Amino acid sequence: xxxxxxxxxxxxxxxxxxxxxxxxxxxxxxxxxxxxxxxxxxxxxxxxxxxxxxxxxxxxxxxxxxxxxxxxxxxxxxxxxxxxxxxxxxxxxxxxxxxxxxxxxxxxx
Numbered sequence: 001x002x003x004x005x006x007x008x009x010x011x012x013x014x015x016x017x018x019x020x021x022x023x024x025x026x027x028x029x030x031x032x033x034x035x036x037x038x039x040x041x042x043x044x045x046x047x048x049x050x051x052x053x054x055x056x057x058x059x060x061x062x063x064x065x066x067x068x069x070x071x072x073x074x075x076x077x078x079x080x081x082x083x084x085x086x087x088x089x090x091x092x093x094x095x096x097x098x099x100x101x102x103x104x105x106x107x108x109x
Contacts, residue, residue, distance in 0.1 A: 006055070007092070009074035009081060014059045016081065018092065020051035025094065032064060036071055036080045037093075044083060044091040052082065052089040 005022070008015035022045035029041035036042065059072035059081050070084040082089040 007081075008056070009059075009077050009079035011074060011077035011079070013057050013076045014054065014074045014079075014081060015056040016052055016092075017055050018047055018052050020048040022047060022092070026091075032071075036073075042080075043094040045094055046091045047082075047089055049088045052092065 005018040006015065007018075024046045025043070026045070027041050027043050033042040034040060060075040061070045061072050061084055063070040068086045069090075071080055072082040072084050072089065073080050080093055082093065083091040
C-alpha cells in the first residue's frame with residue numbers, strides 16, 4: 001500500500017493509522033452491530049493484525065460477554081472505530097472519514 005490510511009472518531013479525540021491494505025469488505029446485521037451503529041447493521045473491512053495503530057488517544061473497549069471480542073469506540077463522542085479480537089483490531093468501520101478534508105477513496109476486495 002503506497003499511502004497509509006488515517007481516520008478517527010467524529011470529535012477527533014481518537015485517531016488511527018492503517019499501514020496495510022484493507023481486505024474482505026463485509027456487513028454485519030447481528031444484534032450487537034445493530035446496537036453499536038444504531039442502524040440495520042455495520043459495514044467494515046478486516047485489517048491485518050498489527051496494521052492499525054492509535055495515533056491520538058486510546059479508544060475505550062467494550063468486551064462482549066467477558067470474551068476476547070470487543071468494540072473500540074471513542075469515550076467522548078461514542079463513535080464506533082474498530083472490532084477488536086484480543087488486543088488487536090480485527091476490522092475497521094467503513095463510512096465517511098471525519099477528518100477535515102477527506103481525500104482518499106479506497107476499493108476493498
